[in-house]
Amino acid sequence: MSQLRWDPLKKSWVIITRSPGRGPRDYYQEREQIQLETCPFCYGQEGRGTHEVFALRPAGGPADTPGWKVRVIPNKYPILRIEGSLEPKGSGLYESMDGFGAHEIIIENPDHSRHLAQLTSAEICDVLRAWRARLLDLRRDERFRYLMIFKNHGLEAGAGIPHSHCQLIGLPITPPVIVSELGACRSYFQRHGRCLVCAVLDQEVREGVRVIRNDGRFLVFSPFAAASPFELRIVPLQHAHDFALLDDQTLEALAAALGDTLLRFLAVLHDPPYNFILHSAPPMHLRPGHPHYWGSLPQDYHWHLEVVPRLTRIAGFERGTGFYMNPTPPETASRHLREADLSLYR
Amino acid sequence: MSQLRWDPLKKSWVIITRSPGRGPRDYYQEREQIQLETCPFCYGQEGRGTHEVFALRPAGGPADTPGWKVRVIPNKYPILRIEGSLEPKGSGLYESMDGFGAHEIIIENPDHSRHLAQLTSAEICDVLRAWRARLLDLRRDERFRYLMIFKNHGLEAGAGIPHSHCQLIGLPITPPVIVSELGACRSYFQRHGRCLVCAVLDQEVREGVRVIRNDGRFLVFSPFAAASPFELRIVPLQHAHDFALLDDQTLEALAAALGDTLLRFLAVLHDPPYNFILHSAPPMHLRPGHPHYWGSLPQDYHWHLEVVPRLTRIAGFERGTGFYMNPTPPETASRHLREADLSLYR
Numbered sequence: 033m034s035q036l037r038w039d040p041l042k043k044s045w046v047i048i049t050r051s052p053g054r055g056p057r058d059y060y061q062e063r064e065q066i067q068l069e070t071c072p073f074c075y076g077q078e079g080r081g082t083h084e085v086f087a088l089r090p091a092g093g094p095a096d097t098p099g100w101k102v103r104v105i106p107n108k109y110p111i112l113r114i115e116g117s118l119e120p121k122g123s124g125l126y127e128s129m130d131g132f133g134a135h136e137i138i139i140e141n142p143d144h145s146r147h148l149a150q151l152t153s154a155e156i157c158d159v160l161r162a163w164r165a166r167l168l169d170l171r172r173d174e175r176f177r178y179l180m181i182f183k184n185h186g187l188e189a190g191a192g193i194p195h196s197h198c199q200l201i202g203l204p205i206t207p208p209v210i211v212s213e214l215g216a217c218r219s220y221f222q223r224h225g226r227c228l229v230c231a232v233l234d235q236e237v238r239e240g241v242r243v244i245r246n247d248g249r250f251l252v253f254s255p256f257a258a259a260s261p262f263e264l265r266i267v268p269l270q271h272a273h274d275f276a277l278l279d280d281q282t283l284e285a286l287a288a289a290l291g292d293t294l295l296r297f298l299a300v301l302h303d304p305p306y307n308f309i310l311h312s313a314p315p316m317h318l319r320p321g322h323p324h325y326w327g328s329l330p331q332d333y334h335w336h337l338e339v340v341p342r343l344t345r346i347a348g349f350e351r352g353t354g355f356y357m358n359p360t361p362p363e364t365a366s367r368h369l370r371e372a373d374l375s376l377y378r
Numbered sequence: 379m380s381q382l383r384w385d386p387l388k389k390s391w392v393i394i395t396r397s398p399g400r401g402p403r404d405y406y407q408e409r410e411q412i413q414l415e416t417c418p419f420c421y422g423q424e425g426r427g428t429h430e431v432f433a434l435r436p437a438g439g440p441a442d443t444p445g446w447k448v449r450v451i452p453n454k455y456p457i458l459r460i461e462g463s464l465e466p467k468g469s470g471l472y473e474s475m476d477g478f479g480a481h482e483i484i485i486e487n488p489d490h491s492r493h494l495a496q497l498t499s500a501e502i503c504d505v506l507r508a509w510r511a512r513l514l515d516l517r518r519d520e521r522f523r524y525l526m527i528f529k530n531h532g533l534e535a536g537a538g539i540p541h542s543h544c545q546l547i548g549l550p551i552t553p554p555v556i557v558s559e560l561g562a563c564r565s566y567f568q569r570h571g572r573c574l575v576c577a578v579l580d581q582e583v584r585e586g587v588r589v590i591r592n593d594g595r596f597l598v599f600s601p602f603a604a605a606s607p608f609e610l611r612i613v614p615l616q617h618a619h620d621f622a623l624l625d626d627q628t629l630e631a632l633a634a635a636l637g638d639t640l641l642r643f644l645a646v647l648h649d650p651p652y653n654f655i656l657h658s659a660p661p662m663h664l665r666p667g668h669p670h671y672w673g674s675l676p677q678d679y680h681w682h683l684e685v686v687p688r689l690t691r692i693a694g695f696e697r698g699t700g701f702y703m704n705p706t707p708p709e710t711a712s713r714h715l716r717e718a719d720l721s722l723y724r
Contacts, residue, residue: 111703124581125574184693201695207698207700228471257472338698346692347528347530347537348529348654351555351686352553353526354553
């Protein structure tokens with residue numbers, strides 16, 4: 033018997049179609065990768081693209097040269113550009129706006145062949161430091177309503193270039209997914225006087241069946257209404273609304289949790305394509321007078337990282353209904369990941 | 379310069395990234411197809427599956443035997459089943475429900491190798507008659523809050539079996555996509571005293587740049603804020619809220635419009651994977667006393683068919699924001715489809 037499940041954070045229904053459902057081997061696939069003649073993200077190619085806006089260079093050296101460990105550049109082919117106006121334009125029924133925004137590439141390491149799962153915790157932590165630095169810099173521009181960090185790994189997950197990287201997009205509109213989450217958190221806080229995500233963490237720790245890893249700082253678990261197979265959340269056990277305000281120690285713990293999670297994907301799902309998405313409070317959360325203030329307060333939003341292997345396809349049903357179908361219950365997915373043998377990968 | 383566009387019906391923003399943007403040839407892809415040893419939808423296999431609930435048999439003959447032109451069977455592996463309770467269950471923060479519902483397969487023709495684009499208008503009209511018959515039958519069961527008809531064509535669009543078919547799913551919850559559309563239509567009607575979709579049709583006919591075909595009965599156009607390349611809507615020019623109440627003449631005109639649209643896909647996009655989705659009023663729209671009545675009245679909802687070639691991938695950005703990215707402006711897509719040379723295909 034399949035089951036419909038309600039996600040209180042995303043406010044959406046999910047159909048869990050089978051129990052115990054498909055195992056990892058059902059998802060192995062042949063995958064192609066685009067190979068460029070010369071990778072624009074490798075050492076020695078710094079002059080070909082845009083000028084770097086951030087880099088970690090332990091030995092010093094000038095910008096746009098080799099010697100960096102992590103490097104951030106504006107996307108050469110951005111989805112949104114910093115030029116343009118925020119004014120909506122109307123024509124009859126239709127409204128439009130210039131594609132104002134920012135689009136940056138965070139190159140995670142200089143080695144073309146090492147992807148994020150193969151980096152050490154310390155190296156992953158450097159990537160997180162780059163996120164924090166770029167978020168703190170970009171939020172000074174008040175035209176951004178949201179700063180979104182995400183990663184596409186593998187062709188099916190939308191990665192066009194195989195050299196490991198993630199992306200930051202600054203948006204002139206708070207995205208609907210985030211607005212909906214902020215609303216769910218705010219409304220729960222008003223009814224119960226506490227954070228919705230904190231309450232979810234309590235229940236997940238208590239039930240245990242969907243937990244993959246708990247080191248006392250971060251809980252890694254597959255949500256009750258996981259919208260797709262092996263989907264995870266990495267959530268700080270201590271309440272915090274804003275990733276950009278984290279201290280180094282917390283970034284180190286997150287790097288360890290993320291690195292461990294990606295190794296489990298390697299071991300169980302054989303390097304699946306995946307996306308991850310940082311969910312953090314909008315930059316203007318502290319200023320209730322702002323016209324685009326969404327009512328999010330430090331006590332009612334809880335930042336987290338969403339990690340989604342791309343193992344199934346979105347078909348007509350999902351598109352037409354807004355329901356997702358997940359053929360692997362999160363309890364099954366969590367068990368496989370929890371019991372993974374990581375000895376070969378460490 | 380890219381552009382953000384607002385869809386008044388879907389209530390969502392879309393980023394149109396380039397103008398004139400990618401052309402059809404950017405989207406040609408090699409595609410695989412699953413081949414079963416014996417196709418369960420072919421003549422002679424009727425005994426292997428579930429018992430038919432509808433069939434067009436011009437020469438008569440018993441159920442579950444060859445001789446049919448269109449045949450409807452319950453899905454052997456349904457997403458939702460007719461057994462089960464509508465009662466929500468709770469456990470702490472989480473709510474769930476049995477996977478109650480119906481899931482039927484509409485086999486569009488007996489020939490394994492002919493897909494919908496290759497059928498005559500009269501044959502497509504027989505498929506539409508089967509939709510209407512199944513909708514009228516299933517809506518007598520008051521447990522269904524929505525009856526969704528859709529098609530997955532090609533592997534990337536989610537089709538597991540290549541023999542041409544579409545699907546009908548009866549749902550115990552009105553889907554969020556439909557609730558949102560009903561709300562948008564209702565709110566527009568309350569403000570303007572007319573149907574939102576009728577107003578969109580007026581503007582599209584007046585502007586003309588996104589129109590692919592207008593035969594005076596149905597308008598085929600790519601919406602102003604098309605969420606993906608070559609996405610289309612097929613909409614009756616005369617207001618009507620409920621597909622199931624259409625007369626034969628209207629079904630014939632729709633069959634002609636749909637057949638012509640699919641031939642244009644063949645000619646321009648070389649048999650792309652695609653989904654289509656019927657958007658029609660929920661079955662209980664006529665009964666305002668019903669607890670799941672959504673406030674939709676015959677005058678404010680306008681049924682239509684959404685047709686979506688699957689040419690791009692959903693990546694981390696779309697997933698994390700709820701924004702879609704479309705690299706082909708609908709004006710460009712419409713021009714290619716409007717100017718297609720169909721002489722080879724008719």
